[in-house]
Amino acid sequence: MATVFADKFDDGTAQPATEAMAGSVAGKVAAPAETGGSAVSPLLGFMAKWGQTIVAPVLGILAFLGLWAVLAPQVDTSLGALPGPVEVAEQGVSLFGEWQAARETEAQFYADQEARNAQAMAAGNTAAVRDFEYAGPPTFLDQIFTSLKTVALGFGLATLVAVPLGLAAGLSPLFNAAINPLIQIMKPVSPLAWLPIVTMVISATISSVDPILPKAFVISALVVMLCSLWPTLINTAVGTASIDKDLLNVGRVLKLGWFAKLRRLVLPASLPYIFTGMRLSLGVGWMVLIAAEMLAQNPGLGKFVWDEFQNGSSQSLARIMFAVVVIGFIGFGLDRIMMSLQALVSKNHQI
Amino acid sequence: MFGCDGKNTGLKRRTVVVAMLASVALVGCGGGGEATSEAVAATSVDGQPEKPNLKLGFIKLTDMAPLAIAKEKGFFAEEGLNVTLEPQANWKVLLDGVIGGQLDGAHMLAGQPIAATIGYGTKADLIAPLSLDLNGNAITLSNKVWSQIRADLPTEGGKIRHPISAAALKPVVDSYAQQGKPFNMGMVFPVSTHNYELRYWLAAGGLNPGYYTDGDVSGTVDADVKLSVTPPPQMPATLEAGTIEGYCVGEPWNQAAVQKGIGVPVITDDEIWHDNPEKVFSIRKDFAEQNPATTAAMLRAIIKAQQWLDADNGANRAEAVKILAQPNYVGADEEVIAASMTGKFTFEKGDTRDAKGFNIFFDKYAGYPYYSDAIWYLTQMRRWGQIPQDHPDSWYIEKAKSVYRPDLYLAAANKLVADGVIPAASIPQTDGFRGEQSGFIDNISFDGSQPNAYLAKFPIGLKQGQRVAASGVTGQ
Numbered sequence: 001m002a003t004v005f006a007d008k009f010d011d012g013t014a015q016p017a018t019e020a021m022a023g024s025v026a027g028k029v030a031a032p033a034e035t036g037g038s039a040v041s042p043l044l045g046f047m048a049k050w051g052q053t054i055v056a057p058v059l060g061i062l063a064f065l066g067l068w069a070v071l072a073p074q075v076d077t078s079l080g081a082l083p084g085p086v087e088v089a090e091q092g093v094s095l096f097g098e099w100q101a102a103r104e105t106e107a108q109f110y111a112d113q114e115a116r117n118a119q120a121m122a123a124g125n126t127a128a129v130r131d132f133e134y135a136g137p138p139t140f141l142d143q144i145f146t147s148l149k150t151v152a153l154g155f156g157l158a159t160l161v162a163v164p165l166g167l168a169a170g171l172s173p174l175f176n177a178a179i180n181p182l183i184q185i186m187k188p189v190s191p192l193a194w195l196p197i198v199t200m201v202i203s204a205t206i207s208s209v210d211p212i213l214p215k216a217f218v219i220s221a222l223v224v225m226l227c228s229l230w231p232t233l234i235n236t237a238v239g240t241a242s243i244d245k246d247l248l249n250v251g252r253v254l255k256l257g258w259f260a261k262l263r264r265l266v267l268p269a270s271l272p273y274i275f276t277g278m279r280l281s282l283g284v285g286w287m288v289l290i291a292a293e294m295l296a297q298n299p300g301l302g303k304f305v306w307d308e309f310q311n312g313s314s315q316s317l318a319r320i321m322f323a324v325v326v327i328g329f330i331g332f333g334l335d336r337i338m339m340s341l342q343a344l345v346s347k348n349h350q351i
Numbered sequence: 352m353f354g355c356d357g358k359n360t361g362l363k364r365r366t367v368v369v370a371m372l373a374s375v376a377l378v379g380c381g382g383g384g385e386a387t388s389e390a391v392a393a394t395s396v397d398g399q400p401e402k403p404n405l406k407l408g409f410i411k412l413t414d415m416a417p418l419a420i421a422k423e424k425g426f427f428a429e430e431g432l433n434v435t436l437e438p439q440a441n442w443k444v445l446l447d448g449v450i451g452g453q454l455d456g457a458h459m460l461a462g463q464p465i466a467a468t469i470g471y472g473t474k475a476d477l478i479a480p481l482s483l484d485l486n487g488n489a490i491t492l493s494n495k496v497w498s499q500i501r502a503d504l505p506t507e508g509g510k511i512r513h514p515i516s517a518a519a520l521k522p523v524v525d526s527y528a529q530q531g532k533p534f535n536m537g538m539v540f541p542v543s544t545h546n547y548e549l550r551y552w553l554a555a556g557g558l559n560p561g562y563y564t565d566g567d568v569s570g571t572v573d574a575d576v577k578l579s580v581t582p583p584p585q586m587p588a589t590l591e592a593g594t595i596e597g598y599c600v601g602e603p604w605n606q607a608a609v610q611k612g613i614g615v616p617v618i619t620d621d622e623i624w625h626d627n628p629e630k631v632f633s634i635r636k637d638f639a640e641q642n643p644a645t646t647a648a649m650l651r652a653i654i655k656a657q658q659w660l661d662a663d664n665g666a667n668r669a670e671a672v673k674i675l676a677q678p679n680y681v682g683a684d685e686e687v688i689a690a691s692m693t694g695k696f697t698f699e700k701g702d703t704r705d706a707k708g709f710n711i712f713f714d715k716y717a718g719y720p721y722y723s724d725a726i727w728y729l730t731q732m733r734r735w736g737q738i739p740q741d742h743p744d745s746w747y748i749e750k751a752k753s754v755y756r757p758d759l760y761l762a763a764a765n766k767l768v769a770d771g772v773i774p775a776a777s778i779p780q781t782d783g784f785r786g787e788q789s790g791f792i793d794n795i796s797f798d799g800s801q802p803n804a805y806l807a808k809f810p811i812g813l814k815q816g817q818r819v820a821a822s823g824v825t826g827q
Contacts, residue, residue, distance in 0.1 A: 078591050078611040098678075127399065132433035135404070137679035203451045215453050297440060297448070307438050310411050310584035311682025312607060319678075 083318035088325065091318040099139040106134045138299045144326065147289060147300030150217055151334075154224025155285045159278060161225070162232035166274070167266065169233070170240020187230040191223045191288040195295050198222050220289065220298040228285035232277035239273025240266055272346035279338035286331045301327055397766060399431065400645040406435045408445045408457035411584055411681045412601040413692055414487045414630045415458040416671055417712055419680045421656035429655075430648035438679070441582040442540040449635060450475040456634040456649065458483060462542030462728050464633045468754045469729075471542065471737055472568075478639060479631035480759035481650050482720045483657075485711040487629050488545055488620040489605040489696070490552060492520075492597040493590055497615040499523050510702060514622035514792055517556025524558060524575055537581040537589055537598035541568045544629055547731040548620045549578065549599035554811040555623075555793035562819040563736035570735060572819055590614050601629075602710070603683045606690040609697050616698050618792075621708055625790030626715055628724040639759065650763035654718055658773055661713035668693045713777065720760055722783035723799025725751035730802045734812035736819040747802040757783055 065085050072082040083091075113130055120128040138146065169176040202219050211218075243266060251261050293302025305323050308316045409415040418436055421427050427434040437454070439445035446463055448454035450473060464477035492500075500519045505512045527534040538545040541563075550560040553576055561574025571577050581589045586604045589595055591613045598604075599620075608614035620627055632653055639646045659667055672692050676685040690697050696706035711717045726747050732738045767773045788797045795808045807814065817826035 135433050135435040313682055313684045
């Protein structure tokens with residue numbers, strides 16, 4: 001049965017495999033260094049290992065920065081020369097400064113409001129009391145949080161939909177056969193194609209004047225969900241389908257109920273697959289998010305990049321590049337978090 | 352569209368779709384609805400704003416200045432409003448934001464609320480209770496085309512004589528045609544002022560900018576010059592990439608081309624039509640009806656900002672430039688914004704001329720939404736086929752009156768006069784029509800009360816009875 005699924009979900013099986021390989025590649029590369037070192041002397045071995053884990057990456061990064069610093073000024077755009085690492089770092093600092101300034105303005109706003117309110121209360125004019133929220137422009141840090149919230153919602157929804165569907169598909173070959181073609185067709189669709197449809201549907205369904213969640217936020221989150229659904233769904237199905245038959249037979253002998261079977265047998269066995277899928281989903285979701293925010297006007301990092309592009313000032317490119325670096329680091333961080341979760345649930349299992 | 356009569360109160364917006372269908376179905380009772388809403392407006396405009404927390408959209412252009420100034424100089428706060436200003440990716444996104452309710456109002460192209468109301472593009476009932484500015488656009492050509500026409504242009508005192516006619520462009524366009532290449536130019540939106548101004552300039556110089564067939568948005572039937580849509584901030588990049596040979600856009604994107612040395616502005620819109628009305632502040636009709644005090648408060652804040660921008664002969668412009676250069680507003684470099692906001696306009700490096708009237712926000716009754724301005728846009732929509740068939744003069748006037756709402760402007764402005772904030776002389780005594788207007792580059796005069804007679808005067812443009820098909824213009 002597992003082979004049948006392996007055929008159908010060809011890339012599904014490939015994905016956990018690549019994950020496993022990615023891990024083992026690192027392990028294997030490290031291994032020869034270790035053995036080679038120990039053959040000569042322990043000290044050399046230690047240095048070789050150290051070189052592998054610290055020196056080589058640092059050298060790689062330095063080389064990249066050096067090349068960037070040398071090559072970037074050669075490219076002359078209509079917004080001036082392409083900024084190098086120093087200019088980008090400067091913009092990072094200035095974005096932080098803007099955030100601090102915005103915090104001060106916000107504090108000032110609330111202080112002024114309170115003073116006015118106190119005055120109005122003293123004068124007995126309760127109608128003039130205002131309780132406004134500060135309506136300043138979002139800072140870069142606000143935009144990072146908006147992006148994280150959006151991707152969290154989209155990813156959460158995707159997981160809620162994908163895991164049950166994947167379990168069902170893994171347990172029932174019939175159901176799997178029914179949804180497999182749909183999955184294969186929907187999976188490669190770009191977020192940009194989903195966006196107009198989602199926008200129209202959301203505009204039609206959220207009609208309250210003051211919705212709890214802003215429409216742009218919901219639109220972006222749903223697009224993230226639609227695009228990040230598939231890896232989790234496929235991996236869950238594969239994981240569920242590849243449960244050892246003996247285990248299921250034992251369950252049958254013990255006359256386990258449907259729910260008990262799911263909880264005791266199916267879920268534990270497929271959990272590593274599910275988490276592998278979720279890790280891939282989150283990666284896809286984060287990538288999709290930036291594009292979705294650019295178009296849906298959700299005030300996150302995607303909108304920051306687009307607005308800076310539209311500004312076309314002499315600092316715009318450096319600010320966009322700083323955003324790119326931040327997007328990369330956050331994506332890396334999210335992946336690490338998922339990886340440790342994945343390692344945690346796979347402790348007792350081999351994929 | 353709500354509160355049009357008693358029966359519709361149960362029709363609370365369940366969905367946008369329902370609302371839109373309703374608006375189509377209820378067009379017939381529009382007149383009655385207006386009368387009641389005016390009565391409501393008169394009694395409650397000075398009260399507490401019903402919806403103090405507002406989100407307004409804008410496009411990164413210097414003519415959004417009244418909104419940024421109203422926010423930064425505290426005019427919105429003075430009126431008890433807590434306003435968020437949000438830049439939008441392009442005019443379509445902005446329009447959908449207002450129609451869909453994500454935005455309470457926006458800095459808009461004058462043609463957008465008009466087109467939405469007559470159902471060209473997305474159909475929705477939008478109104479324009481205030482005009483944001485006069486002038487503010489220019490047409491820029493690429494360095495390549497400029498070098499081809501420059502030598503043949505007449506000069507005056509060592510400088511090239513202005514205004515430059517599009518006729519100077521004709522030999523270049525002809526040579527493109529002989530080589531079988533299209534001559535492309537950019538504008539920002541099918542119903543934008545820029546589209547009509549660019550078309551006006553080209554047609555006045557004997558070049559046909561193309562007609563729109565019924566329902567299409569490319570507008571290139573019978574075109575000598577093919578126009579296409581590019582969002583304003585991307586104009587310089589598109590010009591530089593060679594996709595277009597020139598464009599018509601608002602500031603700072605003409606000055607950006609000068610600054611970056613990729614193009615040369617050849618004519619300002621003030622030279623195409625002296626003191627032409629430009630952007631408007633637009634809101635949904637039902638928003639204005641449900642929130643009369645909020646609407647009036649917004650308008651008062653914006654009028655104050657407009658006055659601030661034009662005060663003391665432009666003394667505040669330098670500060671305005673600083674505010675607009677913030678990344679959350681226009682965000683372009685200060686010197687680029689300053690190049691058009693401070694009474695000067697640079698055509699070429701070394702050719703900076705006085706352009707006192709390049710951006711007018713308050714003087715010359717810039718804020719008053721004249722019906723005749725709306726009718727001018729409607730005539731241009733008909734001239735180029737966006738309005739596919741003929742309509743009587745009364746249709747033009749009726750449509751203009753349903754979109755442009757001087758009654759709302761006056762309700763706000765009169766309070767400011769009563770409070771001594773703005774002088775009484777800053778409000779025009781008018782029936783909403785400017786009368787016979789001259790000042791067009793082709794010397795054709797415009798009378799807003801006679802749109803069909805006006806349309807008949809153009810050598811290039813659709814005439815009575817003509818329609819556009821993909822194969823060309825048909826009819827008499």
